[in-house]
Amino acid sequence: MTELVxxxxxxxxxxxxxxxxxxxxxxxxxxxxxxxxLAHGDLVLLAAYVAYTCESALGVNPLLAIPxxxxxxxxxxxxxxALVSRIRRDRxxxxxxxxxxxxxxxxxxxxxxxxxxxxxxxxxxxxDAIVFGPFYSMRSELLFFLVSxxxxxxxxxxxTRTWAGRAVRAVSxxxxxxxxMGIDPQRVELASFVVAxxxxxxxxxxxxxxxxxQPALGTxxxxxxxxxxxxxxxxxxxxxxxxxxLLGVTExxxxxxxxxxxxxxxxxxxxxxxxxVLPNGLFGARRVGT
Amino acid sequence: xxxxxxxxxxxxxxxGLVLYAGVPYALAGNLYLMSMIVAAxxxxxxxxxxxxxxxxxxxxxxxxxxxxxVGAYASALLVMKxxxxxxFAVVAGGVVAALSAVLVxxxxxxxxxxxxxxxxxxxxxxxxxxxxxKGLTNGAGGLSNIPRFPVVAGxxxxxxxxxxxxxxxxxxxxxxxxxxxxxxxxxTALRAMLHSEEATRAxxxxxTLLKAMMLFLSAFMTGxxxxxxxxxINFLEPDYAxxxxxxxxxxxxxxxxxxxxxxxxxxxxxxxYLVDQLVFKAVMPIGHQIVLGALLAxxxxxxPGGLLPLLTRRxxxxxxx
Numbered sequence: 202m203t204e205l206v207x208x209x210x211x212x213x214x215x216x217x218x219x220x221x222x223x224x225x226x227x228x229x230x231x232x233x234x235x236x237x238x239l240a241h242g243d244l245v246l247l248a249a250y251v252a253y254t255c256e257s258a259l260g261v262n263p264l265l266a267i268p269x270x271x272x273x274x275x276x277x278x279x280x281x282x283a284l285v286s287r288i289r290r291d292r293x294x295x296x297x298x299x300x301x302x303x304x305x306x307x308x309x310x311x312x313x314x315x316x317x318x319x320x321x322x323x324x325x326x327x328x329d330a331i332v333f334g335p336f337y338s339m340r341s342e343l344l345f346f347l348v349s350x351x352x353x354x355x356x357x358x359x360x361t362r363t364w365a366g367r368a369v370r371a372v373s374x375x376x377x378x379x380x381x382m383g384i385d386p387q388r389v390e391l392a393s394f395v396v397a398x399x400x401x402x403x404x405x406x407x408x409x410x411x412x413x414x415q416p417a418l419g420t421x422x423x424x425x426x427x428x429x430x431x432x433x434x435x436x437x438x439x440x441x442x443x444x445x446x447l448l449g450v451t452e453x454x455x456x457x458x459x460x461x462x463x464x465x466x467x468x469x470x471x472x473x474x475x476x477x478v479l480p481n482g483l484f485g486a487r488r489v490g491t
Numbered sequence: 492x493x494x495x496x497x498x499x500x501x502x503x504x505x506x507g508l509v510l511y512a513g514v515p516y517a518l519a520g521n522l523y524l525m526s527m528i529v530a531a532x533x534x535x536x537x538x539x540x541x542x543x544x545x546x547x548x549x550x551x552x553x554x555x556x557x558x559x560x561v562g563a564y565a566s567a568l569l570v571m572k573x574x575x576x577x578x579f580a581v582v583a584g585g586v587v588a589a590l591s592a593v594l595v596x597x598x599x600x601x602x603x604x605x606x607x608x609x610x611x612x613x614x615x616x617x618x619x620x621x622x623x624x625k626g627l628t629n630g631a632g633g634l635s636n637i638p639r640f641p642v643v644a645g646x647x648x649x650x651x652x653x654x655x656x657x658x659x660x661x662x663x664x665x666x667x668x669x670x671x672x673x674x675x676x677x678x679t680a681l682r683a684m685l686h687s688e689e690a691t692r693a694x695x696x697x698x699t700l701l702k703a704m705m706l707f708l709s710a711f712m713t714g715x716x717x718x719x720x721x722x723x724i725n726f727l728e729p730d731y732a733x734x735x736x737x738x739x740x741x742x743x744x745x746x747x748x749x750x751x752x753x754x755x756x757x758x759x760x761x762x763x764y765l766v767d768q769l770v771f772k773a774v775m776p777i778g779h780q781i782v783l784g785a786l787l788a789x790x791x792x793x794x795p796g797g798l799l800p801l802l803t804r805r806x807x808x809x810x811x812x
Contacts, residue, residue, distance in 0.1 A: 237604040239553070287792055294551055297607050298746060299791040301553065305739055305784030313778030420735065424615055427608045462623055469616045476597045476609065 204335040209457040210450055211335070215342040217449025218349035222404040223422055224429035224441045225356065226397030231430070232373035233386070233393040235293065236285055239300040242423030243307035244281075244398060248274045248405020249414045250311055253320050263322055263410045264344070270402040277307075278398030282391055304419065311416040321413045328411075345407035352403060353442065356396070360438070369393055421465070428472040434482025443483065447471065510659055515652045525651040527768055528761070532658035533720050535760030538741035539665050540712035542750035547673065547681045548705030550599075553738055554610035555713050557617040560732035562588040562714025563721035564621060564628060567637045570722075577640060581718040588714020589707040591617070599702055611738075618733035633728030637721050654723045661719060665712050666753055672708070673753075677701065736780075740764065743783045746790050749797025759797070 227241045238244075248270040255266035281303055288295045322328065327341035338346075359366035371379040372389045380386055408414060408422075429448055433440030448468050455467035475482065518525050537555055544550050566584030569575040575583065598609035621628050628634070639649035640657065647653055672678055684691040684698045692698055717737075721727050741760065748759020763783065771779040790797065 231604075235604075237608060239608075284788065284792065290795065293604060294545075295791050295795055297551055297553075297604055298742070299788055301739075301742070302784045302787030302791065305787065306781050307784075309778040309781035309784060313775065313781065317777065420611075421615070424608070424612050428612060431605070431609075463619075466616065466619045466623070469612060469619070472612055473594075473597075473616075476601075 205457055206454075207335040208337055209453045212338065212342075213450030213453035214446055215338055215346050215449070216453060217446035218346045219404050219407045220425060220429060220449055221442050221445035222349055222352060222400045222407075224426040224433070224445050225353070225438070226400040226404075227423075227426040228430050228433070228438070228441050229369070229393045230390075230397050233369055233390045234285070234296075236296040236300070237427070238281065238285075238394075238397070239297060239423055240281055240304040240307055240419075241300075241397065241401065241426060242421065243304045243311075243419035244274050244277055244401040245405040245408060245422050246311060246414065246416070246419035247277060247307060248402040249409035249418075250315050250320075250405075252322075252406045252409040253315065253414065256322060256324065257320075262324055263327065263406055267403065267406050270406050271399055274402040274405065275395050275398040278394045278401070279391070282394040286387065286390065304423070308416050308419050311419070315416070317416060319413050319415045320409075322410050324410070339411050341407070341410040345403075345410065348403060348407070352400060356400070357438070359396070365389075365392055369396075425468065428468060430482075431472060432475050432483055434484045440482060440484030511656065515655055519652070522651050525655060527765055529651065529654045529658050529723065530768075531761045531764035532655070532662050532757075533716050533723075534737075534740045534744055534764055535757035536658070536662045536665055536716040536719075537713050537737060538744040538748070538756035538760045539662065539669060540709040540716070541741045542745040542756045543669050543672070543712070544705050544709035545745070546751050547678065548702045548709070549681075549685045550702060550706065551607040552610045552709075553607050553742075554595075554612070554614035555709075555741060556733050556735055556737035557610070557614040558588040558592065558710040558713035559717035559720075559737040560617055560621060560729070561591045562717030563727055563732045564634075564717075565714070566718030567634050567721045567727055568627065570638050571634065577638060577722055581715055581722065584718030584721075585711040585713075585715035588717065589711040591714075592706050592710035595706065596703060599699055599706070614733060614735075614738065618729050621729040621733060628729065631729060633726060633731070635726050637725045637727060639725055640722055657719060658723075661715060662757055666757070668708070668712075670753055677704070681705070739780070739783065743787045745797075746787055746795070747798055751796065755797050 223241070223245055226244075227238060230236060230238050230241070251270040251273050252263040252266040255261050255269060256263050281300065284303070285296050285299060288299060322341070327339065327344075329340045331338055331340050331343055360370055361367070368379065368384045368389045369392060371382065371384055372386050376386055379389075408418075425448065429441060429444040432444030432447060448471065451467050451471050452464045455461075455464050459467075514528070515525075518528070537559060540558075541552060541555050544552055562584035565587035566577075566580040569580040569583055570577055595610055595613055598606050598613075601609060622631050624630070640653060641648060648657060680691065680696045681701055684696065684701060688698050717732065721732075740763070741756070744760035744763045745756040746759070747763050748757065749755030763786070767779060767783060771782045775781075
């Protein structure tokens with residue numbers, strides 16, 4: 202029993218670390234632009250399909266596809282930014298609809314290019330089991346867990362120690378004041394989109410190397426990333442990490458003790474509970490207004 | 492009665508005759524096109540409900556598929572398991588959909604983008620519940636042989652033309668309800684709320700209640716369309732009833748036609764759905780909705796007010812917000 206619980210917790214932490222990368226990208230863009238990018242999950246999916254194409258067409262290890270994924274996804278993120286930044290009127294509402302349109306295009310583009318079939322990695326090296334006592338995992342899960350930690354540490358360093366990262370935080374907390382301090386908000390917004398794309402590229406390759414992908418996955422990843430930001434409370438980076446781990450652990454406990462079909466439902470119930478009981482999230486400042 | 496009002500009534504009568512008699516007569520032999528038009532009207536009804544929530548309630552929803560599916564299942568199950576007459580069950584489908592919207596109420600406390608995404612998450616929940624609650628919904632196996640619309644006064648409403656008349660009547664009834672709400676003092680309060688929610692609250696309007704009422708009305712309409720569709724096609728499964736298409740198509744239709752107008756969403760639905768099915772689907776059997784995504788993005792960038800206002804804008808006339 203204890204072993205089962207420990208195993209489920211471990212596997213939840215591993216998945217949660219990839220969720221964190223996805224949710225951090227969503228939160229970063231929301232912070233600077235006050236725009237929720239509904240195409241974010243599809244950017245992750247795009248990276249996953251880049252990894253799939255590299256593996257199936259060129260026969261290279263999905264890990265080596267990461268640079269290609271970064272280029273493709275960051276380019277897509279820049280295009281998304283270029284389109285979103287053209288919106289002048291009613292930005293909050295119109296940017297949602299615009300990014301929703303982009304998400305529909307990406308999902309259907311994936312259907313056109315890669316068909317509706319479910320894909321997963323063929324690499325036995327990535328799928329090898331690595332076991333420490335009750336802690337069972339695939340090599341790919343462990344690898345991307347480490348990658349996630351490095352990326353999150355890097356993000357933390359960027360946000361707190363570099364000029365550009367501080368500018369991102371300044372624009373997030375007060376756009377007008379940041380502008381008066383000589384920060385160009387548009388460059389900062391672009392930077393947040395590129396960094397979100399970078400995180401999405403790693404997360405996408407991770408999703409492909411330990412899971413299964415199909416075109417509909419993009420929307421579900423967007424929903425997950427959103428659920429995590431609600432759990433976290435708006436504008437809390439450590440909150441995102443905790444929210445992501447909470448979602449990962451809830452899902453893996455459900456898979457272990459109930460059924461994998463209910464996995465997604467468990468995450469949603471968690472989301473509902475937080476929405477009803479703590480509408481500001483676990484770590485949020487009081488942001489819920491009227 | 493003024494001459495202008497007389498002309499208007501004359502136009503309405505002509506339009507009514509064309510819609511109720513002309514279209515079915517002209518297309519009587521073309522069952523395929525007729526079923527396309529019924530589907531387009533179904534989407535038009537959801538698009539109108541979606542636009543009502545957006546225009547009057549100021550809320551964007553990415554989860555109307557939830558209400559559509561709930562209405563469809565509720566009506567089908569009431570007829571199949573409790574033996575309700577179809578007409579009552581369709582209305583009850585709308586009521587159950589509106590009741591299911593109660594679950595979305597806490598999301599009203601979240602502002603703007605958060606409501607939109609919370610509803611997207613709800614749509615996911617409803618689909619999973621419909622798949623897993625096998626005792627009630629027969630799970631992924633779905634419900635087949637859902638009773639069709641009956642024969643009334645010698646006319647078979649299960650026919651294509653019958654389905655067309657029902658869908659058209661529902662959509663026109665929704666237009667009437669929408670118009671009445673917009674012109675009522677609720678409409679005035681809602682307009683004021685969209686301009687400044689704080690100021691409206693300060694003069695004693697309960698804005699959360701108003702938004703909730705628009706949400707219920709929108710969910711009810713969507714649920715009724717779902718119920719109609721269930722009896723019209725006689726089959727339901729979770730992946731169909733809760734498909735993201737029931738969210739995506741109405742959004743594209745409403746934005747394309749103009750979501751702040753009464754008829755824009757319906758005209759948009761007919762144009763968008765027919766062009767998508769007859770042109771793009773023929774070229775690209777799968778993934779053809781990529782064009783709809785591009786259309787939505789282009790509309791938002793170049794004409795967020797929709798096509799109908801763009802076409803009817805008269806040169807030299809002052810533009811009001």
